[in-house]
Amino acid sequence: MPLSRLEDSIRYVALGDSLSEGVGDDAPERPNGVRGWTDRVAEQFMLADKNALYANLAIRGRLLTPIIEEQVPAALELKPNLVSLVGGGNDSLRPGFDVDALMARYDEGFKALRDEGIEVFTLTGFDPGSKGFFSGNRARIALFNELLREVADNRGVTVVDYWRAHELLDFRFWAPDRLHMNAAGHTVVARKVLETLSAENINMGKPVVPEAIRKTRIQEARDNAKWAREFVVPWIGRRLRGTSSGDSISPKYPELTRFDALPEAGAEEA
Known part of the structure; x- marks a missing residue:
């Protein structure tokens, strides 16, 4: 797994759209007013290693091409040893969705990062289920995921299975906009990421789920x-x-940095 292959302290950079920026997980203390699964993963790295660093270049609303063309080069300048590259969700909602063209861009981004010896991981798309506003997009996402796995395998990229996070079909894990996860949902994803990366000593509390x-x-x-x-x-x-909702938004953490983990109100022990 990626973490076991790292010889130095983690220098983690997150790339993507609103999912990686953390939209839905409100945190006034953080830049852009959001936290998200990437911040939570980085917090665990920092708790385990005083030299671990983190940057987040993700911006809500971004399509995959701008992510590849703008964020990947910016990430390379930071010289990370771990990168998460997650995108395509906004593309899948567009009428002219071209999954093969999307995979070519993904392959381009993976190659640029892996050629520099950077460990990379990505997330599959989420299964919206057979009901609800986004259920009509289910077949597109399923095909997207299958092709993404193939591209990732060819480039030595680790895949975190967001598609099978069936507990997130519960509406209580989602923000009022029903498009982005709330704090509980982002916590679930952060734990899945850490478990996939073989992170040891996860001190993250269990998600606080609102009552039904x-x-x-x-x-x-x-x-x-x-x-x-x-x-x-x-x-x-x-x-x-x-x-786009991200037209006036800047990256949360454009440079590698450290910060203190936020307390989880009412969180249970892991």
Whole structure:
């Protein structure tokens, strides 16, 4: 596994879109006001090693091509020894989705990083299930995942299986926009990443999951209408205008750095 192959302290750089930036996991103390699974993974590295460093160049709304063309070169300048490259989710929602072209870009990014001797890992796409607003995208994501595994295998890239994180089909792991995970969801992904990378002595608490609330059909209909008004309509508007939620956003941590782990309110011991 990647961590066992590292001879020096970890210099971890996260690349990608909103998933890697941490959108949905609100944290006013952090840059951009979010934390996310990448921050949580980096916190574990820093707790285990006083010399571990972390940068996060991910920006919400980014398509894979800008991630490859902008973030990968910037990452190489930081000289990391561990990189997570995760993207394509925003591409999969576009009408002109070309999975083969997407895999060619992924291969380009993996090659650039691996040619420098950097250990790389990625995440598969998440299974949206057979119901819900994003269920129509399920077949695209399944094909995307199969091809991504092949490209990753060819380049010696480790794959974290986000597709089979079935516990995340519970709505309580998601933020109000239903597109991004909340703190509990990001914690689940961080643990899966660390387990896949063979990280030892994981001190991360178990995710704090909100209690389930039973709702009547009328309440659900009202909630769905409110969600569509507050999140779906603005999202469609951005697509029509050709703008992105990340147009005015800068990377959270553009340079390798360290910070203290945030406490988990009400978290259970691991």
